[in-house]
Amino acid sequence: MTVLGTLIPISLFLGLLGLLAFVWALRRGQYEDLEGDQYRALFREDEDRLRQLPTNVPSQDRP
């Protein structure tokens, strides 16, 4: 039964971690646009942005 002394704190810690992640996501506004975000996952955003980058970014940063 002493194993409980380890397992319960671990499980509580993991649960708390999940809660904190949720609070963080909420604060970052990730629940503001549930309708739009379902499509956003399908955009090849990084590629599109990369193509636009040269105008915004100093040249030595480009690969």
Place this chain on the structure above:
Amino acid sequence: MTMALDAVRNAPPAKAENKAESKAVAKPEVHALDLLVPGMTCAGCMRKVESRLEALDGVQSARVNLSAHRVAVGFDPAITNADALVGELALAGYDARPFDPTIHGAARADATGRDLLLRLGVAGFAAMNVMLLSVSVWSGADAAVRDLMHWISALIALPAMAYAGVPFFRSALGALAGRRLNMDVPISLAIVLAGVSSVIETTRSGEHAYFDAGVMLIFFLLIGRYLDHRTRASARSAAAELAAMTGRTALRVLPNGKRVLCPVEKLTAGMRIAIAPGERVPADGLIVEGRTDIDRSLVTGESRAEPAAPGMRIHAGMLNLTGPVELQIEATGDGTLLAEIARLVDAAERGRGRYDKLADQAARVYAPGVHALAALAFIGWYWASGEVLVALAIATALLIITCPCALGLAIPTVHTVASGRLFRAGIFLKDGAELERLAQVDLVAFDKTGTLTDGRPHLVDQPDPDGVHARIAASLAQHSRHPASASIAAALDHSSTAPVTDIREVPGCGVEGRIGRAVVRLGRPAWVGADNHHDVAVSAPDGSTAGFRFSENLRPDAADTVAKLRDMGCEIAILSGDGAEAVDRVADALAVQIRHDQLLPGEKLALLQDWAAQGRRVLMVGDGLNDGPALAAAHASISPADAADVSKTAAGLVFAGESLAPVHKAMVVARDARRRALESFGIAAVYNACAIPLALAGLVTPLIAALAMSGSSVLVVLNALRLRKS
């Protein structure tokens, strides 16, 4: 590379982006602006709007919020401005306008939603963990291990209850302060009692702690609260969108003759404004220059256009048809029509009385019953066993197991699903209670002009289409914006026109031109020189005249909709501000017996109040300014999307499109929703009928309470989801 990418990815808070750059480069100034873009409906739109805006010079970031139909733009005011952004979106095919979320209450609604979601997250976390601990208790942990589990549960559950339960405590206290009982009173009592009695039980190393049930109760109920909030927030933002998009600009004429654009809200008495043909009049005032024809159908319900000349008073909402005019805005006091209508709308809304929502009706029966039962159980067990703690535990178990978890979820889930179904049919619901009221309707009152009819004149009587009069009329009609001309031009053959030259529009009269040296005219019979038998006359070079007559067309499926509403058991009535002849024509076509013509806004209101006094539940369907008070006073009300602003604000539902079918559709959905809600109440009642005897007998363990509670909640949600299909 990664750093630069991150900076771009973090685009929405434009300031964060600056921070990264500010050390190297001089900090560019960034303005944040919200644009409202109602036309955005899909992933493609989202992509297009963002990329078009981001391609603009001086725009740092553009991020679309599809649910709110808004795009947040960060731009450098030195390089670009709001007009350029709106212009770019117009080129892309989207109507956009700057939007201040603080004005329409959107910001506050967002904050409430975030707050509820956070509490929901905390309750969910606590429910999961406490449930895990409870499982070991249920599976046989005893003595010291059980106490340990209970203590850890208490450590998690008590703070979570205190934090996540706040919305219920607050609402319950509010109700008690007003000497009322609402659903939140038994909920709060159950939460508090569950906490207190479980702590007592734990200190006594007892077996039955209800920490899990208490937190789960809050979790389920918060889901209902959050759904309810989402329905209302999206309805509110639809209403705010309508309001923001109709907030037009007017062309102000300064004393020095210069013309500047000015938002309609900033117009004040004494200003002079210019109104181009085809524009809606933005404010009440006197015409000081120019002649024109005025379409007043939105304001009075009259279907026929009227000539206007300097000195005539015209009202906001009327449509300027043929000539440019200048208007002197009158004192915005009580004399204006808008003020009068607004006063009537206010009075009507106050007179409508508080509607008793289904949930409140249920709470009124339910809350006292449950409280009485719990008190009886406490007294009975105390008398039988002589132990306060046993009696308290039984009373707590009863309160928890009868707690209106299912009831709290039933209405919000039904409303959410129903408003989603309405939205797909092009109908915006402003408030869930409106849906409940709509389901009770037994009489549907329609406005005529613009609601049952399309509000445009159509030819019913014309001269021989091959004759000289028709050919002249066809040539002249093509040069006028007057709706009568448009309908003549559409009806007559364009190929056989007469050689008319020097065509010009005479505002307030008609169109005139020349054939050779002779003048020919199309317009008001008196001006053309004909008798008054016709609505519009045309003259030929030899001085002979011929006439046209008009009538409005019914909306394409008006007859069908009226028939379907009759089948649903509703009586139909027509309330119109138009003349008796026009009303009779439409009423006969639809076989409507209850018809009233030439009604003033106040008289429409009085009729509705009479019906309400007789116990009729009236649905008012109307679009005009003159329908505003009636829409506000009716038991339920629907307005088309092209209605006057006042009417859209007063109506409980707004539908888009030419067809009248949404009126019937809304009724069907409302009745379905009511049936589902009542079924859910039934499920909850049956479940309580089984659970209460068990609880009274002292047989309910925390395990049974947890199972029963989640079981009934899931049933209710599934029942609401059936609405999607039917």
